[in-house]
Amino acid sequence: MVQKLKNYIGGRWVESSAANYTPVHNPATCELLAECPDSPRVDVDKAVKAASAAYEEWRSTPLLNRAQYMFQLKTALEERFEELVAMVVKENGKTRDEARGEVRRGIESVDFATSVSSLMRGYKTEDISTGIDETAERQPLGVFAAITPFNFPLMVPLWFLPTAITCGNTFVLKPSPQTPISMQLLFEILDDLDLPEGVVNLVQGGKDSALAVMEHPDVIGVSFVGSTPVAKIVYETCAKHGKRVQAQGGAKNYIAVMPDANLEASVANIMGSAFGCAGQRCLAGSVVVAVGDAYEPLKRELLKRASGLRVGYGLAENTQMGTVISDQSRQRIEGMIQEGVNEGATPVLDGRGIKVEGYENGSFVGPTILDGVTPEMKVARDEIFGPVLSVMHVPDFESMVQVINQSRYGNAASIFTSSGKYAREFKYRIRAGNIGINVGVAAATASFPFGGQKESFFGDLHGQGQDAIEFYTDRKILIERWL
Amino acid sequence: MSSLNTFGAILTYAIALESRLRDYYTAAGNPERAAAAESRCTKLERVRRQNVVEITLEPIEGLDEANYALNLEDTSPEGQRAAAQIAARFYQDCAPKINAKEAQRALERCGRDHQEQV
Known part of the structure; x- marks a missing residue:
C-alpha cells in the first residue's frame, strides 16, 4: 500500500x-x-x-x-x-x-x-x-x-x-x-x-x-x-x-576561462558546476566562455573528464551523476539539446538516450557538451536545468564581459584566472548576484544572502x-x- | 575504473573497513584494538556527515577496494599486523585524494593509528 x-x-x-x-x-x-x-x-x-x-x-x-x-x-x-x-x-x-x-x-x-x-x-x-x-x-x-x-x-x-x-x-x-x-x-x-x-x-x-x-x-x-x-x-x-x-x-550561469587559468584545477571545478546534481541547480554553470587561447585545451580537458563520469543510481556510493527529476524533464532537456544542434552547435559529448544497467527506465541524461555555441542560440539564452554545458569561444576579456552581461538572468557567474586584475574587473562589471573567482558554484553560505539579479x-x-x-x-x- | 571514486565511496568503505576490523579484533581477543576501531568508525561517520560540502565532483582516480582486501581468518599476531598494514596503506593512499582538509587530516590520523600497530 x-x-x-x-x-x-x-x-x-x-x-x-x-x-x-x-x-x-x-x-x-x-x-x-x-x-x-x-x-x-x-x-x-x-x-x-x-x-x-x-x-x-x-x-x-x-x-x-x-x-x-x-x-x-x-x-x-x-x-x-x-x-x-x-x-x-x-x-x-x-x-x-x-x-x-x-x-x-x-x-x-x-x-x-x-x-x-x-x-x-x-x-x-x-x-x-x-x-x-x-x-x-x-x-x-x-x-x-x-x-x-x-x-x-x-x-x-x-x-x-x-x-x-x-x-x-x-x-x-x-x-x-x-x-x-x-x-x-x-x-x-x-x-x-x-x-x-x-x-x-x-x-x-x-x-x-x-x-x-x-x-x-x-x-x-x-x-x-x-x-x-x-x-x-x-x-x-x-x-x-x-x-x-x-x-x-531561474538562471543561466556563465563561467569564463582565461588563458592564464590553472586548467586542470579549473576543469575539475567546472565539472562540479556543470554536472553536479545533473545540472539541476540554480547555480549550475551552464555556459563556459573560453577566452582566446584557453579554448582548445579547455575543450579537450572538459571532454576527457566529462566522458569519464559514472552515471547511475544515486544510492550507489560510486555514482558520480544521478538522474534528472522526471521523464518529462528528461524529454525537455533532450529536446533543448536537439534545438542547440539544429541551430548549429556541435554535440562533442551527447548524453541523450543513455541507458544505465538495471535502471533502464530511469530519467537519465548523460553529461552533454555542446561546442560552437553562440550568444543568440536558445541553448545560450534559456535555462536548460540539466547536465548540458555549452562552450563558447570569444577573442578577449571585453567580448566575454559583453556576452555574459547580455543574459537576461543574473544569478551567478564565475571566472577562472590567475590574474588579480581580470578577477577584479569581472567582479566589478558582471551583472550577477553571486560571483565566483576560481569557484564554479558560487553558493553563499548561510550567514550571507543568496544573491540574484535581473530575472x-x-x-x-x-x-x-x-x-x-x-x-x-x-x-x-x-x-x-x-x- | 576505480571503485572508490567519490568522497562518499571512500568514507563509506573506510567505515565498513573499521567495522570489520572491530569484529576481527574482538574475535582475536584484542578488546583494546576493537574499541579503537569502533572509535574510528564513529569519527569517520562524523567526517562523512560534516565535510562533504567542501568537495567538488572531481572524480577520484586510482583507488580500488580490491587492493585492500583483508584476511580476517588469521587472528594470529602476524595476521593482526598484516591487517593493520593493509589498513594503514589504504589510508595513506586515499588521504591525499580528498580535497577537504578536515577529512584528509582524519584519514591520515586513522592511517597513523594502524601504522603504530604494524
Whole structure:
C-alpha cells in the first residue's frame, strides 16, 4: 500500500481534503514512493489559521528559548542525517554525496538561526531632541510561508523556516509535489521537538495550494524558489495581495576561462558546476566562455573528464551523476539539446538516450557538451536545468564581459584566472548576484544572502544572512520622553 | 575504473573497513584494538556527515577496494599486523585524494593509528 502523504497542521498530522493525489516516483527506479495530495484552499486556510492562532504565544516566547529549539533541531538532523540523505536521493535522483552536501547546507541554516538573538537587535539614540530618545526595535510580523522547489527538497525549506520562526514568526511550508517526502521527514523531526502547536505547518500540494498561500490575507510574506516564469507570478501575486516577497527565479550561469587559468584545477571545478546534481541547480554553470587561447585545451580537458563520469543510481556510493527529476524533464532537456544542434552547435559529448544497467527506465541524461555555441542560440539564452554545458569561444576579456552581461538572468557567474586584475574587473562589471573567482558554484553560505539579479530574483531582500533577518522582522520606532 | 571514486565511496568503505576490523579484533581477543576501531568508525561517520560540502565532483582516480582486501581468518599476531598494514596503506593512499582538509587530516590520523600497530 503506497503511503498517502498528510499535511501537518496545528501540531497534528491530518489528512488533506484533496480530491486528487500526485504520484511521487523515484526517478531512477520508477518505484512509486508516495502519493502527494493536491491540497485545496481549505487546507491552506486551516494551516494559516493554526499559524495565526499560535503567533502571539510564540512571539512572546523568550528569544533564547526559541533559539533552543534550533539547537535541538540541529541535533535531530545530525542523528537522522543518513536517513534524510537517502530520502533526498530516492525522491530527487541526485547522488549520495550531493544529498549529503544538501543536508549539510540545510543544517548550516539551522546553525545560523541559533544566532538570531544577536542579529535581530535594535538600536537606540539618546537625546534625538531635548530629553527625547529614539529606538528602533525589531519585531516579528506574523505568519510567513515558503513555496519551495524539487531540486533541493531539504535545503531550501531550511533556508527559510528556522530563521523565520526563531525571529518569532509562525510558518506554513508548501514544498514541491515532486519531492514532498523529505519535508514529511523534517516535520516528523519538528513534531518531536514539541514546538507549540501551529508554529510550523506543512501543506502538501501543487499550483492551487501555492496560489492559496499567496492570496491568503493572513500570510504576511512569502519566500519562493523556482523558475523565472513562476517567480514572476509569485512576485506579482504577492505584491497584489500586499505581502512581502522574495522570489528567486531561474538562471543561466556563465563561467569564463582565461588563458592564464590553472586548467586542470579549473576543469575539475567546472565539472562540479556543470554536472553536479545533473545540472539541476540554480547555480549550475551552464555556459563556459573560453577566452582566446584557453579554448582548445579547455575543450579537450572538459571532454576527457566529462566522458569519464559514472552515471547511475544515486544510492550507489560510486555514482558520480544521478538522474534528472522526471521523464518529462528528461524529454525537455533532450529536446533543448536537439534545438542547440539544429541551430548549429556541435554535440562533442551527447548524453541523450543513455541507458544505465538495471535502471533502464530511469530519467537519465548523460553529461552533454555542446561546442560552437553562440550568444543568440536558445541553448545560450534559456535555462536548460540539466547536465548540458555549452562552450563558447570569444577573442578577449571585453567580448566575454559583453556576452555574459547580455543574459537576461543574473544569478551567478564565475571566472577562472590567475590574474588579480581580470578577477577584479569581472567582479566589478558582471551583472550577477553571486560571483565566483576560481569557484564554479558560487553558493553563499548561510550567514550571507543568496544573491540574484535581473530575472533571477524578484524582490529586494534575499534569502539567508542578514537579509533573512530583515525579511522576517520589521522595525518599530519608539520615540520617548519622560515628563 | 576505480571503485572508490567519490568522497562518499571512500568514507563509506573506510567505515565498513573499521567495522570489520572491530569484529576481527574482538574475535582475536584484542578488546583494546576493537574499541579503537569502533572509535574510528564513529569519527569517520562524523567526517562523512560534516565535510562533504567542501568537495567538488572531481572524480577520484586510482583507488580500488580490491587492493585492500583483508584476511580476517588469521587472528594470529602476524595476521593482526598484516591487517593493520593493509589498513594503514589504504589510508595513506586515499588521504591525499580528498580535497577537504578536515577529512584528509582524519584519514591520515586513522592511517597513523594502524601504522603504530604494524
